[in-house]
Amino acid sequence: MIDLTTDPYDLFATWMAKAQESELNDPNAMTLATTTPQGHPSxxxxxxxxxxxxxxxxxxxxxxxxxxxxxxxxxxxxxFHWKTRKRQIRIEGTATQVSDAEADAYFETRPRLSRIGAWASDQSRPLPERKLLEQRLESAVVQYADAPVPRPPHWSGWLVTPSAIEFWEDRDFRLHDRAVFTRAGDDWSATRLYP
Incomplete structure (x- = not known):
């Protein structure tokens, strides 16, 4: 049973650690939902x-x-949905761009070819043929052959500051355990939800 007196960040840490033990691929994978300018989900x-x-x-x-x-x-x-653990976590919040220093620090940890790829890809824009991306990648490899790969100005991170965090755990007969933690200033209030 989800403990409503637990700090939601501590509970997130516990569930993430368990997911890292059992999920074979990318336990840190999460669905990001935004909206289009027309208000459609994305x-x-x-x-x-x-x-x-x-x-x-x-x-x-x-x-x-x-x-x-x-x-x-x-x-x-x-x-976050971890099927092997029969758990999910929903987070609602507001996104703000991370600082340049934070983005630079993370960018340096990426594999070299991933850093070069950030220069080669016009993410989300039409790609007439795959060969064009491969040519751009080859050009960037040559350009940075003997030099550090700087973070492109168009590449950074987003920090999602939560206003609500909901924990869901599978139970028999679809009588799942659900609890939502809602931010109130610096504090959190918790409510158990019907499944």
């Missing part, structure tokens, strides 16, 4: 790269569709 999988009591961070091209949607409406939702 979702895709991104990877959680860091988190703390300020929020949850992922990185992307700032010229991508998701970044454009976030700039137009910073209210987003995240969803």
């Amino acid at each position: 979702a895709r999988i991104v990877l959680l790269k860091s988190w703390d009591r300020q929020g949850f961070v992922f990185y992307t091209n700032l010229e991508s569709r998701k970044s454009g949607e976030i700039r137009a409406n910073p209210h987003v939702a995240l969803l």
Whole structure:
């Protein structure tokens, strides 16, 4: 049973640690939901790269569709689903861009070819043929052959500061255990929900 007196960040840490033990691929994968300018839902999988009591961070091209949607409406939702653990966590909050220093620090940890790929890809824009991307990648490999790969100005991260975090755990006969933690200033209030 989900303990309503638990700090939601501590509970997130516990559930994430368990997911890392059992999920074979990307336990940090999460669905990011945004909205289009017309108000339509838009979702895709991104990877959680860091988190703390300020929020949850992922990185992307700032010229991508998701970044454009976030700039137009910073209210987003995240969803972690760990089928092997029969658990999910829903997070609702507001996204803000991380600092250049934080983006630079994370960018340096990426594999070299991933850093070069950030220069080669016009993420989310039409690609006439795959060969064009491969040519751009080859050109960038040559350009940075003997040099460090700097972070492109169009590549950074988004911090999602949560206003609500809901924990869901599977139970027999669909009588699941659900609890939502809602931010009230610096504090959290918790409510158990019907399944």
